[in-house]
Amino acid sequence: VTSGTGGRRVDAFSDGVFAIAMTLLVVELPFEHVAPGRLGHALVDHWAGFAAYAVSFLTIGIAWMHHHAVFSQIRNIDRPLAVLNLLLLMSIAFLPFTTDLLGDYIDEPDDAVVATVVFAGSWTFATIWMTAIWTYACRHELLDPDVSERGAERLQRYLRATVVAYAVFTLVALVSPIACLALFSVAAVFFLWRSDHRALEREVVE
Amino acid sequence: VTSGTGGRRVDAFSDGVFAIAMTLLVVELPFEHVAPGRLGHALVDHWAGFAAYAVSFLTIGIAWMHHHAVFSQIRNIDRPLAVLNLLLLMSIAFLPFTTDLLGDYIDEPDDAVVATVVFAGSWTFATIWMTAIWTYACRHELLDPDVSERGAERLQRYLRATVVAYAVFTLVALVSPIACLALFSVAAVFFLWRSDHRALEREVVE
């Protein structure tokens, strides 16, 4: 795994996994054939599945933007970095499963906590791998030469903040699954609305 | 998210979501194992599922061409534009679900209206995001410098016309689901046959 073509192949491969994971979410949407005349009610009753779909889709989309921001500032991809990326992709590819679990069990009082902890925990792992990638790239001088030290530190603080946030959301899930899901939604909306985070922009050395 | 490599990564990622959504349509085709000697009849009885498959495949294909026409004329992709694109992709990735719903319920009198409204409504949302992308890109001067103002306006009128058309189709679905599906088919055939729409061609400034 080298720079140039090599790096672009890692990008293309990662894009594939992100795109497929996002699109597979809908396949996992559980929806049985309903009795005649009940479709409208069934769709409304199924709100949890659709909410989980939307939250997961947007959150994976945001993770893809983070991935993009991270890798567009990395010039050389060595093998350990490719391994870290593989572990990140494993977390991402697992999300259709945890999203399905969440939609299935969020309105069942006895199992909602387990399903939500699994969902939020998977996200926490994914953000840990993303942060590890950036930390490794910074320490081993794999960044593009025109990335400033200040820009690199700002992105690192930003990524660490996402790890802390998602870990807190996981703890909240132990108390209230609905509150955890609401926090993920708020985080997604906040990110999408405040989508000009300076941390995600490349800062050129003067 | 910047121009150059960045822009191309957004293209590749979007292509992935479009291609996967189109190919997943067939996985959602509901088809149970039939009693011996009944396969021919079962396939014929299942006309609605196949019709929904063909209409959705071609309509997503046409949306991909619109996406292509829009993004090939955009030079710089900033973060809000990437967010709008993510919302568009969320609508597209949802279509295998709504198509499955349509094929399942179109010949059930009590639920056909709900299924068709959901299907047509999803398409209306998708075209709204597509139009928003182009409007945003025009207003924030993200277009390629060689795109003429006239060409940009023509594409905008064209995209707005698709929004209006799909919104009308959704209203028609409230009265007659079959008529709505027929309108989508006619729109697809019209587009594919009159596939030299000038609005979709790039017009170079003289």
Add this chain to the structure above:
Amino acid sequence: VTSGTGGRRVDAFSDGVFAIAMTLLVVELPFEHVAPGRLGHALVDHWAGFAAYAVSFLTIGIAWMHHHAVFSQIRNIDRPLAVLNLLLLMSIAFLPFTTDLLGDYIDEPDDAVVATVVFAGSWTFATIWMTAIWTYACRHELLDPDVSERGAERLQRYLRATVVAYAVFTLVALVSPIACLALFSVAAVFFLWRSDHRALEREVVE
């Protein structure tokens, strides 16, 4: 849809549909949980599903090579060509469904003919679209300037031969489904073994 980047985006999008259709074949492999100690027998009994999987995978792979050979010699992709490509991709994306049907019904005497005719007929349609693409590109002068007239004619004869072959296989299916499947296998092996077909190589004008 223009040349350059545009053409490459059509390539990438088509590659996506081919790759997904091939990989989805395995998802459609029907296989229920068996009674304890029966797994070995169940796998052997299921020979038809695996044979259909292998034949379809290799035949889609061969179609991808044809697609590659055709599009690598086309310089400009206009909108009608993109529409023809979309119709080709619709046939390809439908193959996981017909392959599943074939594996499911080939050993059921009453339905084997219907399943095999649907399978072989889909392939015939796919080859018709592929041939239409090349014919259109030749007539509208969209080829690379360094493709010789002789090379173009040879590829056209070759593609027409595949249409005729697959149409004959479809007729054979009316009489003997097993013979039809055997012919597809032989055709795949023949192609893979005689994989240096001159028709698929680009012939440069002197």
Add this chain to the structure above:
Amino acid sequence: VTSGTGGRRVDAFSDGVFAIAMTLLVVELPFEHVAPGRLGHALVDHWAGFAAYAVSFLTIGIAWMHHHAVFSQIRNIDRPLAVLNLLLLMSIAFLPFTTDLLGDYIDEPDDAVVATVVFAGSWTFATIWMTAIWTYACRHELLDPDVSERGAERLQRYLRATVVAYAVFTLVALVSPIACLALFSVAAVFFLWRSDHRALEREVVE
């Protein structure tokens, strides 16, 4: 299939199959809706499915890195090489099925041996195709001119070692399925940890 753009299209297509196969693993994860309050236990009971998922994901990821290492050193892709690559991709695309089988049957005493032999045997085939690709490319002078003979031989020894290792794992499966799965896990961890294998790095001729 020629060098340049052609070669890159083979890369993109292969990346697609690898990425989809990895992401489909999770769709095949069998998981029924459980009785209220049993979700936690059900997830723990289902350890074999999750272990099979993780081992398969990482092993396909490692195979992708091998594929990357092999193809980044090949300059020209002729048709027989494309056919060998197709056979490799067929083995890779089959892995979601064998992984599902493994997770389903590993804790059923009567069928664990069959499921594990099928799983390990598929992997052995995949490594055989990978080795055949490199051997063919070396013999037919399709390598990049700056790849040294010593580097080429080292990669060949390395790839042959993986074939031998996976064949041995398959034999172990006949005696102890769990031992076979453990060996695959150890091999994956070993590879990921010792991820600076010189055999996988390109050695430039001086």
